[in-house]
Amino acid sequence: MITTYHLANADGAHFSPHAWRTTMALAHKGLEHESRGVAFTEISTICDGERKIVPTIEDGERVLSDSWAIALHLEDSVTSGRSLFGGEKGKAHALFINNWASFGLQPLLLQIMILELFERLQDRDKAYFRESREKRFGRSLEDHAALADEAKQRLPAMLAPLAMTLQSQAWLGGDVPSYADYIALGAFQWVRTSSSFDLPGFAGEKVAAWHGAMLDLHDGLARTNT
Incomplete structure (x- = not known):
């Protein structure tokens, strides 16, 4: 299962605009995922310890950051579900x-x-x-x-x-x-x-x-x- 990391505020709300792009893209492709909220100051501790931004996803052994890069990855690697772009x-x-x-x-x-x-x-x-x-x-x-x-x-x-x-x-x-x-x-x-x-x-x-x-x-x- 894909794991996603997004920013969470004091109320636990998922507030990053870029992470919301990824959350919706995963749903569009019909992909189940585990969502984990982190603080800004925790980003450097997730996954391989080399991340500087969210959204970040773990998809098997692959770790990706940046919502646009993640969207391209999902479009190219997931043949099931609807296209994110339509061509x-x-x-x-x-x-x-x-x-x-x-x-x-x-x-x-x-x-x-x-x-x-x-x-x-x-x-x-x-x-x-x-x-x-x-x-x-x-x-x-x-x-x-x-x-x-x-x-x-x-x-x-x-x-x-x-x-x-x-x-x-x-x-x-x-x-x-x-x-x-x-x-x-x-x-x-x-x-x-x-x-x-x-x-x-x-x-x-x-x-x-x-x-x-x-x-x-x-x-x-x-x-x-x-």
């Missing part, structure tokens, strides 16, 4: 969504919710998170959070590709959900488990309907938070 064009489409979410949408969302996310972390993670993020941003968490109003003003434009796409189709994958949908859902799950910000409501009716449908997939897997 090479779907893979290229998902790669664009992967980069849009990781380098466009998620940084804005973090500005909006960083202090709430911080408060919900396990105590053992708080010093690490503060030090590492303040070094990354070049400012305190509080100063980064002061950009929240500006981020909210920029957010509609960032969400526009998602909202406009869902005006004419039910899923980012077209007639059926694809890995592109799971990438976008990961960002929404990050907000849902880490803050009080109503991202689906902010994003508008079509996105909210898509989000509700995503939460219902795979027997409501994304509603569990763990």
Whole structure:
């Protein structure tokens, strides 16, 4: 059985946007797996002791980190279940969504919710998170959070590709959900488990309907938070 490692906060909630991509991809492929939540400060102790990020999976003797690498591995190695991409064009489409979410949408969302996310972390993670993020941003968490109003003003434009796409189709994958949908859902799950910000409501009716449908997939897997 595949074992997956994801971040867990003080409430035990599975909050990593990238790990949610992997969780949903495994369900899409019909693969049972054991899910283990870890703290930021425990990542270096999992598997072979060489991991720096989650999601990480153990699949037999193979250990993989990075959600995109894991998705490619699942698509290439698991012939049962539905395709994550629906072909090479779907893979290229998902790669664009992967980069849009990781380098466009998620940084804005973090500005909006960083202090709430911080408060919900396990105590053992708080010093690490503060030090590492303040070094990354070049400012305190509080100063980064002061950009929240500006981020909210920029957010509609960032969400526009998602909202406009869902005006004419039910899923980012077209007639059926694809890995592109799971990438976008990961960002929404990050907000849902880490803050009080109503991202689906902010994003508008079509996105909210898509989000509700995503939460219902795979027997409501994304509603569990763990």
